Amino acid sequence: MSETKQVIVKVKRQAGPKEVARWEEFSLRWRPSMNVIICLRDIAENPVTRDGKKTTPISYDSNCLEEICGSCAMLINGRARMACSALVDQLEQPIRIEAMSKFPLVRDLIVDRQFMFESLKRVKAWIPIDGTYNLGEGPRVSPEIQGKGYPLSNCITCGNCLEVCPQVNENNQFVGAAIISQVRLFNMHPTGAMNKSERLSALMGPGGIQECANAQNCVHACPKGIPLTESIAEVNRDAWKQALLGWLVG
Amino acid sequence: MSATATQPDLSYLLRKLHSFTGLLPVGAFLAEHFWSNSAALVSAEKYNATSQELQTIPFRLIVEWGGIFLPLLFHGGYGIYIWLRGKSNVSAYPWVGNWLYLTQRYMGIIAFAYIGWHLYTERWLTHGRSRYANVAEDMQNPWYLVFFIVGVLASSFHLGVGIWNFLCKWGLAATVKAQQAAGRFGAFVGVAFSVVGILIILSFRFDWHPFSAYLPTK
Ligand code: HEM
Numbered sequence: 404m405s406e407t408k409q410v411i412v413k414v415k416r417q418a419g420p421k422e423v424a425r426w427e428e429f430s431l432r433w434r435p436s437m438n439v440i441i442c443l444r445d446i447a448e449n450p451v452t453r454d455g456k457k458t459t460p461i462s463y464d465s466n467c468l469e470e471i472c473g474s475c476a477m478l479i480n481g482r483a484r485m486a487c488s489a490l491v492d493q494l495e496q497p498i499r500i501e502a503m504s505k506f507p508l509v510r511d512l513i514v515d516r517q518f519m520f521e522s523l524k525r526v527k528a529w530i531p532i533d534g535t536y537n538l539g540e541g542p543r544v545s546p547e548i549q550g551k552g553y554p555l556s557n558c559i560t561c562g563n564c565l566e567v568c569p570q571v572n573e574n575n576q577f578v579g580a581a582i583i584s585q586v587r588l589f590n591m592h593p594t595g596a597m598n599k600s601e602r603l604s605a606l607m608g609p610g611g612i613q614e615c616a617n618a619q620n621c622v623h624a625c626p627k628g629i630p631l632t633e634s635i636a637e638v639n640r641d642a643w644k645q646a647l648l649g650w651l652v653g
Numbered sequence: 654m655s656a657t658a659t660q661p662d663l664s665y666l667l668r669k670l671h672s673f674t675g676l677l678p679v680g681a682f683l684a685e686h687f688w689s690n691s692a693a694l695v696s697a698e699k700y701n702a703t704s705q706e707l708q709t710i711p712f713r714l715i716v717e718w719g720g721i722f723l724p725l726l727f728h729g730g731y732g733i734y735i736w737l738r739g740k741s742n743v744s745a746y747p748w749v750g751n752w753l754y755l756t757q758r759y760m761g762i763i764a765f766a767y768i769g770w771h772l773y774t775e776r777w778l779t780h781g782r783s784r785y786a787n788v789a790e791d792m793q794n795p796w797y798l799v800f801f802i803v804g805v806l807a808s809s810f811h812l813g814v815g816i817w818n819f820l821c822k823w824g825l826a827a828t829v830k831a832q833q834a835a836g837r838f839g840a841f842v843g844v845a846f847s848v849v850g851i852l853i854i855l856s857f858r859f860d861w862h863p864f865s866a867y868l869p870t871k
């Protein structure tokens with residue numbers, strides 16, 4: 404290994420949710436612009452640990468490699484981030500890679516984010532446009548609403564905002580920032596607003612918006628720069644108005 | 654969580670009540686308490702007159718229990734429950750908001766312990782007839798003095814952060830700019846309460862009345 408620069412990577416391996424976890428260390432050949440996904444690919448190509456033991460390729464999720472599919476979120480040096488945009492040159496070595504801790508583990512670095520999809524269903528995070536007959540054209544969306552909605556629509560359901568939230572844990576079914584922000588997005592759309600009160604009611608159920616304690620970690624962790632704290636504040640305002648003033652002023 | 658539910662869950666209502674009681678009446682009482690005790694900065698007589706005034710309000714027990722003790726017990730008790738259900742992670746994510754989240758909880762419990770002791774010594778043991786001389790005497794005990802200072806700082810800090818939380822969590826400060834302004838306001842309240850609280854303590858400890866010049870000269 405005379406002139407070649409090496410990259411030292413430690414990966415937490417776990418064959419299944421009930422198996423014991425162990426760390427494996429790898430030494431990889433450095434290349435320019437290397438990111439964490441490339442490290443995992445290099446290991447798959449030659450699954451041999453640093454001390455020369457043969458092992459198996461690491462299971463991980465990834466797809467787009469450009470921070471747009473949301474599948475590659477993991478803990479890199481202890482912090483939740485997207486592996487495809489985590490550049491090796493900007494990381495302290497040995498680079499520690501492990502699965503996110505707030506979702507059920509499937510294998511190695513793969514977790515099951517079904518909780519987020521179930522939550523999106525519960526809050527009806529969509530705009531109903533189908534009927535049994537032609538519903539005609541919907542109302543026009545003002546450029547102002549479009550401008551506010553676009554950043555929110557960038558959410559890739561990566562789960563980083565849940566992973567970093569102190570209020571998301573096993574004591575607590577808190578749906579997390581992403582889902583609240585999606586409620587804001589669909590409530591601000593003129594057609595989506597037809598289900599506004601239903602979405603707000605869903606968010607005032609167990610694990611709803613009340614669990615937010617304003618630590619504001621989510622907004623720092625979001626790879627898409629979504630204004631999550633603003634979304635939470637706005638949805639919070641709509642929610643208490645509906646819950647506490649609804650019986651009074653309708 | 655259920656999409657068909659139309660009534661908010663009990664946890665929603667209790668959480669809102671917790672947040673609200675932190676400000677009203679508990680926070681408001683803290684403000685009133687500091688204000689009344691500032692009378693010591695003028696003179697011992699003024700302090701005794703002010704406390705006499707408060708000790709003889711009509712419906713005193715109802716006001717004390719309904720307006721102060723019970724809301725405080727609820728806010729503190731439910732605050733501990735909220736605390737136990739969260740999992741702080743500042744070592745992995747040492748961001749300011751995250752630190753405030755953690756310290757908010759510790760300052761809350763310190764304030765709760767302090768207030769409990771303070772009520773016992775200054776309200777219970779005196780049968781609600783505490784006077785300047787009693788408090789001044791207590792302040793001569795260095796342990797009491799330290800506990801007073803810690804309690805005042807913890808309560809002020811907790812209220813300052815709490816005001817910021819409240820404004821964000823009720824959506825009264827929603828944009829990033831508004832939340833920053835709310836943060837500055839909370840910090841101002843925290844610092845102002847700390848300073849006034851410490852001045853009052855010093856007043857008792859050193860029999861120091863910086864505003865005595867307000868009194869008519871005899
Ligand atoms: C001096 C007495 C106290 C005052 C003036 C006070 C005031 C406040 C205020 C204004 C808030 C903000 C409400 C919100 O988050 O929306 C708050 C929150 C909180 N308080 Fe207190 N509080 C006091 C005592 C306590 C005690 C004794 C505890 C118990 C540990 C406590 C625990 C909490 C917690 C955990 C929060 C955060 C709530 C959340 O994240 O939703 N507080 N307090």
Ligand code: SF4
Pocket residue numbers: 557558559560561562563564565580581584624625626627628629631
């Ligand atoms: S809001 Fe941001 S951090 Fe949360 S799931 Fe969406 S993209 Fe990920």
Ligand code: FES
Pocket residue numbers: 464465466467468469470471472473474475476485486487488
């Ligand atoms: S691979 Fe799609 S976000 Fe990283």
